[in-house]
Amino acid sequence: MLRCSEFVEHVTAVDEGAASASLRFWFQVHRLECVRCRRYLRQMRAVRGAMSHLDAEGQTSPRTGHA
Amino acid sequence: MDPPDLVPRLLAGDEALFGTVVERWQPGLLRLAESLTGSRATAEEVIQETWVSVLRSLWTFEGRSSLRTWISRVCVHTALARVRQEDRSPVAGGPDIDPARFDDRGAWVDPPARWSEETPETLAARREVLDCIRRAVVGLPVRQRAVITLRDVQGFSSDEACEILGVTEVHQRVLLHRARTRVRSECEQFYREAA
Numbered sequence: 001m002l003r004c005s006e007f008v009e010h011v012t013a014v015d016e017g018a019a020s021a022s023l024r025f026w027f028q029v030h031r032l033e034c035v036r037c038r039r040y041l042r043q044m045r046a047v048r049g050a051m052s053h054l055d056a057e058g059q060t061s062p063r064t065g066h067a
Numbered sequence: 068m069d070p071p072d073l074v075p076r077l078l079a080g081d082e083a084l085f086g087t088v089v090e091r092w093q094p095g096l097l098r099l100a101e102s103l104t105g106s107r108a109t110a111e112e113v114i115q116e117t118w119v120s121v122l123r124s125l126w127t128f129e130g131r132s133s134l135r136t137w138i139s140r141v142c143v144h145t146a147l148a149r150v151r152q153e154d155r156s157p158v159a160g161g162p163d164i165d166p167a168r169f170d171d172r173g174a175w176v177d178p179p180a181r182w183s184e185e186t187p188e189t190l191a192a193r194r195e196v197l198d199c200i201r202r203a204v205v206g207l208p209v210r211q212r213a214v215i216t217l218r219d220v221q222g223f224s225s226d227e228a229c230e231i232l233g234v235t236e237v238h239q240r241v242l243l244h245r246a247r248t249r250v251r252s253e254c255e256q257f258y259r260e261a262a
Contacts, residue, residue, distance in 0.1 A: 003173025008164055012244035036178035042185050047251045049187025051219040054201060055098060
């Protein structure tokens with residue numbers, strides 16, 4: 001079993017594919033049953049995804065295609 | 068990976084090719100250095116120093132990583148040398164989220180509230196949110212800042228980030244976790260104030 005306070009500590013390990021099989025299992029179980037942690041996870045992933053836009057947008061440097 | 072003749076041609080003094088390499092990678096390196104040093108002017112000095120170091124030590128490049136990773140490593144080390152004072156802090160243990168937000172059985176008492184945007188695209192479409200994220204990244208301890216910039220802003224892989232920073236995979240992940248947690252918390256604060 002995983003508590004909410006533990007769930008939030010394991011988000012990165014799970015998303016990075018570094019969690020053990022049992023942690024992955026209990027993480028998914030908790031995710032299914034806890035709407036609050038589900039929201040937390042959604043927000044963590046959304047912020048992470050939004051960060052790639054920091055590189056693309058703005059600043060003063062010219063854009064070049066990334067290989 | 069790099070074309071096989073890239074480094075030999077650079078070592079042979081192919082100036083046009085060196086110009087292409089600089090043009091292609093300079094913008095990303097500049098953003099990386101700016102994120103690490105927190106200053107555009109310092110970042111520009113770091114980049115100049117980086118290219119000099121690269122030219123001077125290119126012959127030592129063994130091709131175990133891509134050239135871009137190797138040059139990024141030179142850039143990060145040059146930048147970190149400038150902000151060394153805060154750099155030596157060990158990774159402290161302890162929670163990344165205020166423990167008071169959970170009860171003594173580890174359940175939320177102060178759960179995350181809904182945000183009006185909860186996807187990468189909608190978050191990124193709001194300028195104030197992106198500004199908030201940028202400020203949050205700049206406010207991180209420098210090694211966390213380095214990891215999150217490499218991974219989430221610039222899109223380097225975990226292996227590449229470890230190689231660039233000279234840290235273990237576990238250490239890299241701890242730094243990344245703290246950084247991501249802090250940046251989310253700053254966004255949470257933003258939405259609380261906006262509500």
